Amino acid sequence: MSEKREIILSGIRPTGRLHYGNYFGAIKTFVDLQEQGKSCYYFIADYHALTTLTEREDFFRQTLDMLRTYVACGLDPAKSVIYRQSDLPCTAELTLLLGMVTNIGHLERGTTYKDKMSKLTDRRDGTEGNPLSYGLLGYPVLMAADILIVKADIVPVGDDQRQHVEMAMDIAQKFNHRFGETLKVPAPVARNALRLPGLDGAAKMGKSEHNTLDLLDDPKTVLKKIKGVQTSTDPAPLSVESNEPDMVIPEMAPSLGTLYRLLHLLAPEDVYLDFMGKYRRQEKFYGLLKTTLAEYVSKFNEPIIERYNDPANNDEFVMDFLRENARKVTPVALETVEACRQAMGIGHSLHRA
Ligand code: ATP
Ligand code: MG
Numbered sequence: 001m002s003e004k005r006e007i008i009l010s011g012i013r014p015t016g017r018l019h020y021g022n023y024f025g026a027i028k029t030f031v032d033l034q035e036q037g038k039s040c041y042y043f044i045a046d047y048h049a050l051t052t053l054t055e056r057e058d059f060f061r062q063t064l065d066m067l068r069t070y071v072a073c074g075l076d077p078a079k080s081v082i083y084r085q086s087d088l089p090c091t092a093e094l095t096l097l098l099g100m101v102t103n104i105g106h107l108e109r110g111t112t113y114k115d116k117m118s119k120l121t122d123r124r125d126g127t128e129g130n131p132l133s134y135g136l137l138g139y140p141v142l143m144a145a146d147i148l149i150v151k152a153d154i155v156p157v158g159d160d161q162r163q164h165v166e167m168a169m170d171i172a173q174k175f176n177h178r179f180g181e182t183l184k185v186p187a188p189v190a191r192n193a194l195r196l197p198g199l200d201g202a203a204k205m206g207k208s209e210h211n212t213l214d215l216l217d218d219p220k221t222v223l224k225k226i227k228g229v230q231t232s233t234d235p236a237p238l239s240v241e242s243n244e245p246d247m248v249i250p251e252m253a254p255s256l257g258t259l260y261r262l263l264h265l266l267a268p269e270d271v272y273l274d275f276m277g278k279y280r281r282q283e284k285f286y287g288l289l290k291t292t293l294a295e296y297v298s299k300f301n302e303p304i305i306e307r308y309n310d311p312a313n314n315d316e317f318v319m320d321f322l323r324e325n326a327r328k329v330t331p332v333a334l335e336t337v338e339a340c341r342q343a344m345g346i347g348h349s350l351h352r353a
Contacts, residue, residue, distance in 0.1 A: 008033050009152035009186075011045040011085060014062040015052060016207035017214045018069045021196035024265055025158025031074040033156060040080035041150045041329060042070070047085045047092070048143070051136045052208055067318045069215060072307035077321035085146065087326040090337045094145040095138070097340050101174040102141050110140055111163055144168035149333045151184040159195035160204055162188070179343040183336070196261060199229050201254030213262070216305055219298040226294045230255045231286040252279070256286075259293055266296040 010026060012018070018027065034040050044063045063084055075082060085091060107113065116136060140163075147155055147168045155165050165188060172183040197203055198211030205212050213225055231253065252260065260279075264272050271292070278285040307313060338348050 005039040006153045007151055008038050008040040008154050008156060009147050009150050010156050011043040011146060012066065013045045013049045014059050014066050015049050017216055018066065019205055019207065019212035019214045020262060021158060021205035023073065023215055024196060025194045026156060027073050029156040034075065034080045042075060042080050042082050043085050043146070045085050048139065051133065051139050064315050064318050068308055068313050071313050072304045077325060081325045081328050082321060083325045083329050084322055087322065088329055088333050090333050091145045091149055094149050094337050094340060095142045097344060098141050098144055098171050098175065099138065101178060102171055106167065107137050107140060112139065113137060140164050140167040141171065144171045147186055148172055148183045149336045150329065151336060152186045155186050155189065157189060157193065159189070159193040162193065165189050182339050182343040197254060197258045199225060199255065199258055201230065201258060213297065215301055216308060217301060218305070222297045222301065223294045226290045229259060259289060262297065263293050266300055
C-alpha cells in the first residue's frame with residue numbers, strides 16, 4: 001500500500017504585491033514542499049482580503065497579478081492545486097459550522113484583532129468609517145475553515161500567523177471533542193518560522209503596512225527604497241523576537257536590523273560577516289551596505305520579474321488553471337463539510353446528494 005502523502009495548505013491575501021516577508025516566510029517553503037512531491041493546496045485569500053476593505057478595490061485584478069507572481073516564483077499549477085478562496089464557497093459554510101464551537105473571548109484575545117482595535121483611534125491607517133467588523137473578529141474561524149476543509153497536516157506560514165494556526169488546532173479539537181472525531185488537527189507552525197521586520201523597522205513587513213521591499217521592484221525602486229532606510233544610530237533595541245540566532249546584533253537600530261536580515265537571506269556568508277565586522281568596529285559603512293544589498297536584491301528580483309512578464313504567464317493562463325484547480329479541490333472540501341454536517345446532526349445536503 002502506498003504511504004499517504006502529507007497535505008499542505010497555505011494562502012496569501014490579494015492586498016498588494018508580494019514582498020520579501022511573503023517570500024521568505026511563505027512562498028519559498030511552498031515551492032520546496034511542492035518539489036518534495038507533497039500534496040499542496042495554495043490559494044489566494046480573497047475573502048480574507050475583505051476584512052481590511054475600506055473602499056472597493058479590484059481584488060480580482062490583484063488576484064490575477066498575484067497568481068502570475070506565484071508562477072514567477074516557481075509555483076506550478078500542474079503540481080500544486082492553486083485556487084481562489086471564493087471559488088470554494090463551501091468554505092463559508094464550514095466557517096459557519098465551526099463558529100458554533102468558537103469561543104468569542106478567544107477571538108477577542110487574538111493579536112491581529114487587538115492590534116486593529118488599538119489602531120481604531122489612529123485615523124491614518126484607513127480605519128476611519130470602517131469600524132471593527134464581525135468579519136475581522138471571525139477571521140481566525142475562516143482561516144480554520146481554509147485549513148481544516150482540505151484536511152491539512154502542515155500549514156507553512158510566517159511567524160505572524162502562528163496564533164491563527166493554533167486557533168485552528170483548538171477549533172478542530174473542540175469540534176472533535178463535542179461531535180466525535182471528524183476533523184484532522186494540523187501541526188503547529190514550525191519553530192523556525194520567519195518574521196521579517198519592515199524597512200521602517202516595524203516588527204513586521206506587511207502589504208498593509210507600506211513598509212515592504214517587493215519581489216517585482218525594479219533596480220531603481222530597490223535602490224530608492226533601501227537608500228531611504230533610516231540607519232542613523234538609534235539606541236532603541238531591536239523590536240523583533242528572532243528565532244534565528246546571531247542574525248542581528250541586539251542593540252542595532254530596528255531598520256538597520258532589517259537591512260542585516262535581508263543581507264543574511266541574500267548574500268553569501270562571508271559578505272554578511274564582513275558587514276557584521278564593520279558594524280562592530282563602528283566603521284563608516286552604511287552607504288556601502290545599502291548599495292551592496294540593493295545589488296543582491298535586484299539580482300534576486302530579475303528572473304522573477306522576467307517570468308512575471310513572460311507573455312505565456314497571462315490572464316488567460318491563470319484563469320484556465322484557476323478553473324481547473326477549483327474543480328480539483330471542490331470534492332475534497334465538500335467531503336469535509338458533509339462530514340461536519342453529519343457529525344452535528346443536520347445530515348447531508350440534499351441538493352448535493
Ligand atoms: P496584509 O498586510 O494584507 O495582511 P501580509 O503582508 O501580512 O499582508 P498575508 O497575505 O497576510 O501578507 O500573508 C501571506 C503569508 O506571508 C503568510 O504566510 C504570512 O505569515 C507571511 N508573511 C507576511 N508577512 C511576513 C513577514 N513580515 N515575515 C514573514 N512572513 C510573513
Ligand atoms: Mg497579514
